[in-house]
Amino acid sequence: MSNVPPDLQYTKTHEWVRTLADGIVEVGITDHAQHALGDLVFVEVPEGGRTVAVGDPCAVVESVKAASDVYSPVAGEVTGGNPQLAAEPEVVNSDPYGAGWLMRVRPAQGAALPGLLSAAQYTELLASEE
């Protein structure tokens, strides 16, 4: 059973969103996604200053087998990508909701983040995909 922390928001494409204290949001891929991808060997994250729209490919995660795009769950300006992942992509596998975050974004429209799923809704989505 995949780990789905209750305090995060999710997308249908298996990203998660955490709202930090200063209104910036942190984005990563879910435990389900990292498990499905398998051992990650290369992660490309966006640089600070880039503007992203909802659904934009914003990062790439590559397992031994294949490359997969990560889509931005929010619109805004990227404040930075996770610098640790260049040398240690496997952190996304071992700690997808913590040290394995991919990017931080300052949302364009303040705190309102439309279209995201709650933990309960995402859990339901996973159940329906099995």
Add this chain to the structure above:
Amino acid sequence: MGRRTPLFELHRELGARIVDFGGWDMPVQYTSQLNEHHAVRRTAGIFDVSHMCVVDLKGVKVRAFLQKLLANDVGKLRLPGKALYSCMLKESGGVLDDLIVYFLTESWLRVVVNAGTRDKDLAWIRAHADAFGVAVTERADLAMLAVQGPQAREQVSRLLRRDGAQAALELKTFFGREVDGWFIARTGYTGEDGFEIMLPAGEAAGVWRKLNAAGVVSCGLGARDTLRLEAGMNLYGNDMDESTDPLESGLAWTLALEPPDRRFIGRDALESVLAQGSARKLVGLLLEDRGVLRSHQKVSIPGGGTGEITSGTFSPTLERSIAFARVPATTGERVQVDIRGKLLNARVVKPPFVRFGKVLVDLSEKS
């Protein structure tokens, strides 16, 4: 639902992720593709390769038949059990398949062909066998296991009776023999020592469990692919197919052009290519920038010309990305590869990248 090997239920029980491979439901990985890869380089791993097609060819003219059918020369096979790697070509010189042929007796040779090409291979073999009076029998009653890694032969030998174990351990590289009702060959597709074992389908799951219990790691097709690419071995359908000939596929070493009067199928076409020289070649690439090479990425040659990656991956042993690429014959040491719109630097290197656990390419940066 695809075709299933005799080990399908065991794979599921072991928690394998199952994928379609050439029409077969096969395990791509059990736990971690990286761990499975490293197990084969460092200790031993076991693969289900029962999807491959074992074909027995029998008849007094079987050797002459295969000297016509195959681009390598089974005339080289003199000692019982000796194996030979060969391409089977179309008249055009395009590769129908690559295969291993085992010399069992003067009237009995065995070939092992790829799963994805089984039907067309069998049709092709049968169509040419009649003229030589050769009987073609698919051995669907056999399962095939590959046990590979530095500890593989020792691990398999412990499952055999004492005299059988001794016989198996005495097998030289690229030889096989019958041992206690199994056909055991010292061959493989990983660049490590080990055995490929053809045995009655009903015995395979029991052997697998015993080897697991002794510490041999279950390995999927994912690890098999990274291991073979590191070992510099071609994959049919990726690195060569009916539209490419062996000369532009890194397989010139498998062509037996002597004696000149052995007119194997495809020889005429290859002789015209040889007369002009191949326009393209298959090379190894080592990515010098960060990223992962994948099949079908475009390769740019400095000074003009383009090529294409045929197989690419992250190499778990090198911790760098490696590939095979088909490029113009004039390509030198430096190329660039287009990965998502960025041109990254790669160096042309001579495969294999890894053999017997040792890195064989220079990983230091050159400028």
